[in-house]
Amino acid sequence: MTSRRAAPTPHTATGVPAVVGDPRAWRGLGTWALAFPVFLLLAWAVVLPNVTVIAGSFASGLEHWREFVNSPADREALWSTLVISFWSVFAAAAIGIPLAFLLTRFEFRGRRTLSAVATLPAVLPPLVGVIAFLFLYGETGLITRVVQIVFRLEQPPWTLTGLGAIIFVHAYTMYVFVFLFVAAGLERMDTSLDEAASGLGASRARRLARITLPLLTPSIAGAMLLVFMNSLGSFSAPYIFGGGLRVLSTQILSSKTIGAMGLAYVETTVLAVSAVLALIVFRWFERRRRYVMPGKGRASRVVVRSRVARLAGPVLGVALVTTLVLPHAMVVLISFAREGSWTTQILPTSYTLDNFRRLATDPQLWVPIRNSVSMAAIATVANIIVCFAAAYLIVLRSFRGRRLLELLVALPWAIPATAIGIGLVATFDRNDLATGRVLLVGTFAILPLAYFVRGIPLVVTATEGSLKQMDPSLEDAARGLGASWWLTMRRVVLPAARPGLVAGAMLAAVMAVGEFVASIVLYTRANRPISIEILAQLRDLSFGTAAAYSVLLIGLTLVITLSARWLEGRATAGEHAA
Amino acid sequence: MERETESPDETAIRERAGTLSLRGMTRRFGTHVAVDDLSLDIAPGELMALIGASGSGKTTTLRMVAGYESPDGGRIFLDGRDITSLPPQRRDFGMVFQHYALFPHMSVGENVAFGLEARGIRRAERRSRAERALANVGLEGAVKRQVQSLSGGEQQRVALARALVIEPRVLLLDEPLSNLDPTLRRSTREELRATLHRLGVTSLFVTHDQEDAFAVADRVAVIRQGRLLQVGRADELYDRPASRAVAEFIGHATLVPGILAGSEVTVAIGGREWRLSAERPPAVPDGNVMAVLRPDALAFASPDSPSGWQAEVTERRFAGALIAYHVKLSDGVHLELYGTERDVRVGDLVSVRVAREPVAVVAP
Numbered sequence: 001m002t003s004r005r006a007a008p009t010p011h012t013a014t015g016v017p018a019v020v021g022d023p024r025a026w027r028g029l030g031t032w033a034l035a036f037p038v039f040l041l042l043a044w045a046v047v048l049p050n051v052t053v054i055a056g057s058f059a060s061g062l063e064h065w066r067e068f069v070n071s072p073a074d075r076e077a078l079w080s081t082l083v084i085s086f087w088s089v090f091a092a093a094a095i096g097i098p099l100a101f102l103l104t105r106f107e108f109r110g111r112r113t114l115s116a117v118a119t120l121p122a123v124l125p126p127l128v129g130v131i132a133f134l135f136l137y138g139e140t141g142l143i144t145r146v147v148q149i150v151f152r153l154e155q156p157p158w159t160l161t162g163l164g165a166i167i168f169v170h171a172y173t174m175y176v177f178v179f180l181f182v183a184a185g186l187e188r189m190d191t192s193l194d195e196a197a198s199g200l201g202a203s204r205a206r207r208l209a210r211i212t213l214p215l216l217t218p219s220i221a222g223a224m225l226l227v228f229m230n231s232l233g234s235f236s237a238p239y240i241f242g243g244g245l246r247v248l249s250t251q252i253l254s255s256k257t258i259g260a261m262g263l264a265y266v267e268t269t270v271l272a273v274s275a276v277l278a279l280i281v282f283r284w285f286e287r288r289r290r291y292v293m294p295g296k297g298r299a300s301r302v303v304v305r306s307r308v309a310r311l312a313g314p315v316l317g318v319a320l321v322t323t324l325v326l327p328h329a330m331v332v333l334i335s336f337a338r339e340g341s342w343t344t345q346i347l348p349t350s351y352t353l354d355n356f357r358r359l360a361t362d363p364q365l366w367v368p369i370r371n372s373v374s375m376a377a378i379a380t381v382a383n384i385i386v387c388f389a390a391a392y393l394i395v396l397r398s399f400r401g402r403r404l405l406e407l408l409v410a411l412p413w414a415i416p417a418t419a420i421g422i423g424l425v426a427t428f429d430r431n432d433l434a435t436g437r438v439l440l441v442g443t444f445a446i447l448p449l450a451y452f453v454r455g456i457p458l459v460v461t462a463t464e465g466s467l468k469q470m471d472p473s474l475e476d477a478a479r480g481l482g483a484s485w486w487l488t489m490r491r492v493v494l495p496a497a498r499p500g501l502v503a504g505a506m507l508a509a510v511m512a513v514g515e516f517v518a519s520i521v522l523y524t525r526a527n528r529p530i531s532i533e534i535l536a537q538l539r540d541l542s543f544g545t546a547a548a549y550s551v552l553l554i555g556l557t558l559v560i561t562l563s564a565r566w567l568e569g570r571a572t573a574g575e576h577a578a
Numbered sequence: 579m580e581r582e583t584e585s586p587d588e589t590a591i592r593e594r595a596g597t598l599s600l601r602g603m604t605r606r607f608g609t610h611v612a613v614d615d616l617s618l619d620i621a622p623g624e625l626m627a628l629i630g631a632s633g634s635g636k637t638t639t640l641r642m643v644a645g646y647e648s649p650d651g652g653r654i655f656l657d658g659r660d661i662t663s664l665p666p667q668r669r670d671f672g673m674v675f676q677h678y679a680l681f682p683h684m685s686v687g688e689n690v691a692f693g694l695e696a697r698g699i700r701r702a703e704r705r706s707r708a709e710r711a712l713a714n715v716g717l718e719g720a721v722k723r724q725v726q727s728l729s730g731g732e733q734q735r736v737a738l739a740r741a742l743v744i745e746p747r748v749l750l751l752d753e754p755l756s757n758l759d760p761t762l763r764r765s766t767r768e769e770l771r772a773t774l775h776r777l778g779v780t781s782l783f784v785t786h787d788q789e790d791a792f793a794v795a796d797r798v799a800v801i802r803q804g805r806l807l808q809v810g811r812a813d814e815l816y817d818r819p820a821s822r823a824v825a826e827f828i829g830h831a832t833l834v835p836g837i838l839a840g841s842e843v844t845v846a847i848g849g850r851e852w853r854l855s856a857e858r859p860p861a862v863p864d865g866n867v868m869a870v871l872r873p874d875a876l877a878f879a880s881p882d883s884p885s886g887w888q889a890e891v892t893e894r895r896f897a898g899a900l901i902a903y904h905v906k907l908s909d910g911v912h913l914e915l916y917g918t919e920r921d922v923r924v925g926d927l928v929s930v931r932v933a934r935e936p937v938a939v940v941a942p
Binding site: 471473474476477478479480481482483484487491492495496 | 644645646665666667668669670671672673675676677679681682683684692693695696697740741744
C-alpha cells in the first residue's frame with residue numbers, strides 16, 4: 001500500500017503509524033481459503049475424469065479415432081443421436097408451446113386441472129417413464145392391444161421400437177420443459193405490450209409474430225436447449241426401445257462392456273463435445289435476444305366463449321388429461337398385478353399386495369432400496385456443502401478465477417451422464433496419488449461420487465438464484481455491526497441462501513435416488529440402485545416387481561419433494577412467529 | 579426534540595463519539611481514480627455531509643471509512659489511532675445503507691439486536707437495549723414486526739436504530755433519504771438531524787442532494803471526480819464558493835466574466851459595465867474572474883431606473899413562495915432570478931439589478 005503523498009499523522013499521540021495491513025487483502029485471503037478446496041475438489045471430480053477420457057481416446061495415437069470413423073455402427077450412432085435430438089426438440093416444442101399458450105392466455109373450465117396435470121411427466125423418474133410406455137404402447141401393452149382388438153387386427157398395430165418410438169417417448173417426457181419455460185415467459189410478459197400493438201392496428205397474427213414470439217425467444221431457446229441436451233444424452237429410451245438402432249450413449253456402454261475402452265473414450269468425447277457445442281450455439285441464440293421487460297408482467301386470460309370451442313374443449317381436455325395420467329396409472333396398476341397374470345390379456349387378471357410385501361421382506365430385493373436411499377443421501381449432503389460454498393463464492397465474492405468456477409460447476413450439466421460415468425470409470429480405476437487417482441471403481445463410493453457430480457449444477461444454480469436476490473450489503477451490514485465471518489454466514493448468508501439450497505438439494509436428491517444412466521456404467525452387484533434392479537426385473541419378465549419398484553421410486557420422489565416443501569414452510573412460518 | 583434527561587444509552591453514545599480524520603485517501607479502480615488524495619476531519623459529535631454527483635467518489639470514500647473498501651493510499655484515524663487496516667467488524671462504526679440492508683428473515687427486534695448478538699451480549703439485555711434504541715427513533719413497540727411490513731420511512735428508522743444500538747464511535751449514512759418520497763423525505767431529515775444532534779454521535783453522511791445535506795449537516799464537504807473541493811457550513815459554500823466547480827454545483831447561479839480589483843469586481847454584460855462589491859477569496863488574484871450571480875441576489879428594478887439591465891423574460895416557473903424567472907439580456911446573456919412579482923409574464927421587458935452585495939467571485 002502506497003500513498004501518493006506523505007500522509008501526515010493528525011495526532012502525534014500514536015507516534016508510530018499502525019502496522020500497515022489491508023482489510024481487503026485479508027478478505028482476499030479468506031476467499032481463497034474457501035475457494036481453494038472447492039477448486040481442488042472440482043478439478044478432481046469434474047476436470048480430471050474428462051481429461052482422462054480425452055487423453056485415453058488418444059492413447060494409441062489416432063488409432064481409436066480412425067476406428068470410430070471407419071465403424072459404420074458408430075457413424076450410424078452419431079447420425080441417429082443427432083436426428084433423434086433434432087426431432088425430439090421439434091416434437092416437444094410442437095406440444096409444449098401451444099399448450100403453454102392455451103393454459104396461460106385462455107380461461108376455460110378445467111384449466112387449473114390441466115395445468116397441474118401437464119407437468120406430471122416430469123415427476124416420473126426417467127426409467128419409470130420408459131417402462132410405463134412399455135406397459136401402455138409396447139407390443140403387449142394395454143393401448144396396443146385395445147387398438148388391435150377394436151380394429152380386429154392380426155398383428156399389433158405398431159411396434160414400439162426404433163427412431164419413432166424414441167422420439168415419441170422423448171416428446172412425452174420432455175415437452176414439460178418447453179411448456180414450463182414458455183408458460184413462465186408468457187406469465188412474465190407485460191400484456192400492455194400486446195395491447196399497445198393492437199392499439200397501433202396490428203392483427204392478432206402480426207402481434208404473435210412481431211411481439212410475442214420475439215420476446216419469448218429466450219424462453220423457447222432455453223427450453224429447446226434443455227430438450228436437445230437431454231435427448232443427446234438420453235439412454236433409457238434408446239436402450240429399451242431402440243431395437244437394432246444405435247445411438248452414442250448405448251454405443252459407449254456396449255464398447256465398455258466388451259472392453260474396447262479406447263473406442264469408448266472416443267465415443268464419449270464425441271458425445272460430450274456435441275453437447276458442449278449445442279450448449280454454446282443455443283446460449284448464443286438465447287443471449288442475442290434477451291430483453292428486460294418494461295414494468296411488471298401481468299398476464300390476462302381471454303375467456304373462451306365460442307360455442308365450438310366450448311364443446312370441443314372438454315372433450316379434448318379429458319383426452320389430454322387421460323393421456324398424461326395413463327402412464328402413472330398403468331405403473332401403479334401393474335405394481336399390484338400378480339406375477340405371471342399378465343401375458344396375453346389386455347389387463348392383468350389377478351391382483352395382490354405381494355409385490356410390495358416382497359420388497360420389504362426379501363433381503364435381496366431390499367438391498368437396492370437401501371443402496372439408493374443411502375447413496376442419494378451421501379451425494380446430497382456433499383452437494384449441499386460444496387455447492388453452497390461455490391454459489392457463495394460466485395455470487396458474493398469477486399476474485400480472479402470466479403469465471404472459471406462458474407464454468408466448472410456448469411460442466412457436469414453440459415456433459416451427458418453416460419460420459420460422466422465413463423469419465424469416472426477411466427479415472428478412478430487405479431491408485432495413483434501423483435495424479436489424484438484413487439481406486440473407486442467396483443467400490444460403493446463410485447456411485448455417490450457420480451450422483452454428486454451430476455448434482456453440482458442443480459444445487460449451485462438454485463442456490464445462486466437465492467443469493468442473487470439477497471442485497472449484497474446485508475453481508476457488509478452484518479460485518480459492520482461487528483459480526484464475525486462465521487456469525488455472518490450462519491445468521492445472514494445461509495438464511496438468504498436457504499430457499500435455493502433446499503430446492504436444489506431436493507432436485508439433486510430426486511435425481512440421485514432414481515439415477516440410471518451413470519449407474520448402469522458404474523454399478524456393482526453390491527451397490528446396485530433401484531433403477532438397475534428395475535431393469536433386471538424387467539429382463540426376468542417380473543413386471544409386477546419392476547412396477548412395484550417404480551411406484552416406490554415415485555413415492556420416494558414424492559417424499560423428498562414434500563419434505564423439502566415442509567422444511568421451507570416451517571422455516572418461513574418460524575420467521576413469522578418470531 | 580431536546581429532552582430533560584438522557585437515557586444511559588444516549589450518554590454512552592455521546593461519550594463514545596470519536597474524532598475521525600482522513601488523510602490522503604486514494605482509491606483506484608484500474609486506471610480510474612475514484613478517490614484522489616482526500617483529507618477530511620470530523621469533530622466529535624459533528625454531522626458532516628459529503629456531497630457530490632453520482633460517480634464523484636463519495637460512496638467509495640464512505641466504504642473506505644467503513645472498511646468495506648481498502649484505500650490504495652492514505653490513512654484513516656479515529657481519535658488519532660490508525661484504523662486503516664482494521665476490518666469492518668472491529669471498527670465499531672454504525673452504518674445506514676442506502677437500501678437499509680435490513681435482514682429480511684429477521685424481525686425488527688432481531689435486526690436491531692444483531693450487533694449486540696455479535697458482541698456476545700445476553701438475550702435479555704439485547705432485548706431491552708433494542709427496545710430503547712427503537713424508542714429513540716420513535717418506533718416503540720415495533721420489536722416483533724416483520725421487516726417486510728415496514729414502510730420506507732420506518733425501514734430507515736430501523737436501520738438507524740440498528741446502527742446506533744451498538745453505540746458506534748462514528749455513524750456512517752449512505753444516501754439514507756434517497757429512497758423516501760419527497761414529503762416523507764422532508765420530515766425524515768428533520769427527525770434525523772434532531773436525533774443525531776440529541777445523541778451527539780459523530781456522523782458522516784453521504785448524499786447527492788444538497789437540500790438534504792444543508793438540512794441535516796453541520797458542515798458540508800463537496801467532492802468532485804474524487805477530489806475534495808471545499809469544506810464548510812452550508813452558507814459558506816453558498817456565499818463564498820472556493821472554486822467555479824463549487825459555485826456551479828451548490829445552488830443555482832449564473833457565472834459571468836468580470837475583472838477583480840481590490841474588493842470590487844467589474845462585470846460587463848447587457849451592454850453595460852457594473853461595479854459590484856466582491857466577496858474575494860484569498861487565493862484569487864486581481865484580474866479576470868467569474869462573478870457568481872445568485873438568483874436570490876438579483877431583483878427586478880423599476881423599468882425607468884438607471885441601475886439595471888434591460889432584459890426580456892424568457893421563462894417563468896411558479897414555485898409557490900417564489901417565482902423563478904429566466905431573463906435574456908440584450909447581448910444574449912441569460913440570468914435567473916427569484917421574485918414575487920406575479921404580474922411579470924414571459925415576453926415582458928424588464929429591468930434587472932443586483933439586490934444583494936457582495937457577490938462571490940471565483941477563478942475563471
